[in-house]
Amino acid sequence: MEETRKSLLDDSFRSAMTLTNSGVPQVPDRYVLPPSQRPALGSSLGTSETTLPVIDLSLLHQPLLRSRVIHEISMACKEFGFFQVINHGIPSSVVKDALDAATQFFDLPVEEKMLLVSANVHEPVRYGTSLNHSTDRVHYWRDFIKHYSHPLSKWINMWPSNPPCYKDKVGKYAEATYVLHKQLIEAISESLGLEKNYLQEEIEEGSQVMAVNCYPACPEPEIALGMPPHSDFSSLTILLQSSQGLQIMDCNKNWVCVPYIEGALIVQLGDQVEVMSNGIYKSVIHRVTVNKDVKRLSFASLHSLPLHKKISPAPKLVNANNTPAYGEFSFNDFLDYISSNDFIQQRFIDTIKKNSS
Ligand code: OGA
Ligand code: NI
Numbered sequence: 001m002e003e004t005r006k007s008l009l010d011d012s013f014r015s016a017m018t019l020t021n022s023g024v025p026q027v028p029d030r031y032v033l034p035p036s037q038r039p040a041l042g043s044s045l046g047t048s049e050t051t052l053p054v055i056d057l058s059l060l061h062q063p064l065l066r067s068r069v070i071h072e073i074s075m076a077c078k079e080f081g082f083f084q085v086i087n088h089g090i091p092s093s094v095v096k097d098a099l100d101a102a103t104q105f106f107d108l109p110v111e112e113k114m115l116l117v118s119a120n121v122h123e124p125v126r127y128g129t130s131l132n133h134s135t136d137r138v139h140y141w142r143d144f145i146k147h148y149s150h151p152l153s154k155w156i157n158m159w160p161s162n163p164p165c166y167k168d169k170v171g172k173y174a175e176a177t178y179v180l181h182k183q184l185i186e187a188i189s190e191s192l193g194l195e196k197n198y199l200q201e202e203i204e205e206g207s208q209v210m211a212v213n214c215y216p217a218c219p220e221p222e223i224a225l226g227m228p229p230h231s232d233f234s235s236l237t238i239l240l241q242s243s244q245g246l247q248i249m250d251c252n253k254n255w256v257c258v259p260y261i262e263g264a265l266i267v268q269l270g271d272q273v274e275v276m277s278n279g280i281y282k283s284v285i286h287r288v289t290v291n292k293d294v295k296r297l298s299f300a301s302l303h304s305l306p307l308h309k310k311i312s313p314a315p316k317l318v319n320a321n322n323t324p325a326y327g328e329f330s331f332n333d334f335l336d337y338i339s340s341n342d343f344i345q346q347r348f349i350d351t352i353k354k355n356s357s
Contacts, residue, residue: 013114013133014129016129016130016218017214019216020216020217027218027219027223028139031138031139031140031141031224032224033138033225037138037228039225039287050256052084052258052259053075053083054086054264055076055083055085056085056086057069057085057087057089060183070187070190071191073188074192077269080284081268081269082284082286083266084261084264084265084266084267085184085264085265088180089180090177090265094173097165097169097173098169098170098299100165100169101163102212102297104165104166105162105163105166106143106297108163113143119133119134119135120339124147125146125155127143127145128144140224141218142214142288143214144211146209146211146212147159147209147212148207148209149174149178150207152171152175170212174208174301177208178208178303184236184238185303188281192281193316194317198314199305206235206304206305206306206309207304210300210302211301211302212298212299213227213288213298213300214295214296215245216295217290217293217294218291225287226288226290227287229285229287229344230285230286231270231285231286231347231349232271233272233304233331233348234270234304235272235273235276235311236267236268236269237270237303238265238266238301238303239266239267239298239301240266240298241258242297243260243294244257244259245289245291246266248286249286255287257289268284268286269282271329271334271349275312276313277313278314278318278322278324278325283349305330306331307330307331308330309330310329310333312324312326313326323354326352327353328352329352337351
């Protein structure tokens with residue numbers, strides 16, 4: 001561990017925050033994307049007529065309106081694998097406090113953050129930059145702290161001790177997000193015609209990884225990205241963004257900017273729901289753009305089955321006409337895959353697809 005840390009402190013590890021704070025006029029070469037992968041910031045605005053779904057979740061609790069909301073969720077999941085939610089029940093003070101704590105964390109001196117640095121994706125708490133600074137061929141303009149978050153009492157002692165408010169503020173947001181995700185999974189199961197409590201037991205013991213991301217202002221946002229195109233391994237991800245920057249790929253393979261809506265949270269389907277639904281719903285491919293002026297923060301709360309629990313297509317959704325289109329996988333299988341493969345070259349979910357005719 002000591003040795004890893006020392007080698008990381010030499011030139012190989014430089015956070016995006018360090019670069020921005022040093023006032024570099026250009027991004028270092030390792031951040032420059034090949035032309036075909038650049039975000040084309042101007043032209044992507046051309047796709048912004050697409051209206052992305054926004055769902056009022058408070059209506060889920062009204063017996064007469066629930067089925068209408070479930071229908072809206074089903075449409076959003078089929079078309080995009082994505083929607084935003086308003087009136088989701090998480091108080092704005094909880095959201096604001098969590099963002100404040102994250103801001104303070106990323107503003108700490110780099111030596112302090114390096115106490116938690118690790119390139120090992122199996123580590124339950126780790127600070128890092130890009131996706132994996134030790135293996136990335138192209139780097140991404142992003143710093144992050146990721147921590148396991150459920151059950152909170154099991155993990156919280158390993159979270160950052162600085163700033164002192166971090167555990168309490170981010171812990172409250174993590175717990176609130178966990179409650180919200182249970183409601184969403186129930187609604188998504190219902191929208192597929194499954195029992196509301198289809199995955200209930202697994203979810204009680206399920207895992208929650210909170211990725212707290214920081215995308216500092218970037219001198220050349222047109223040739224770099226904050227995160228490359230990917231889908232999440234999770235069943236679903238609840239994302240909080242402090243300003244615009246997320247883009248999702250629509251069914252025509254166009255990049256669509258996700259508008260910033262004050263107070264809203266973003267829901268993205270991950271690979272576990274794609275497999276569970278036997279492909280009726282698809283996980284959403286998304287990426288993160290950066291910008292010249294504003295530091296953007298996000299909390300991506302990735303909810304999934306327990307680390308070793310395999311997910312497979314729901315028996316009710318499989319029949320003679322719809323044979324299983326995917327093999328099974330667990331969160332741990334995903335971690336093993338990304339520690340020895342370049343997931344930008346090949347998406348994990350493509351490795352478990354069965355050959356379709
Ligand atoms: C992620 C992610 C999006 C964002 O952490 O997996 O896609 O806007 N984040 O930070
Ligand atoms: Ni993601």
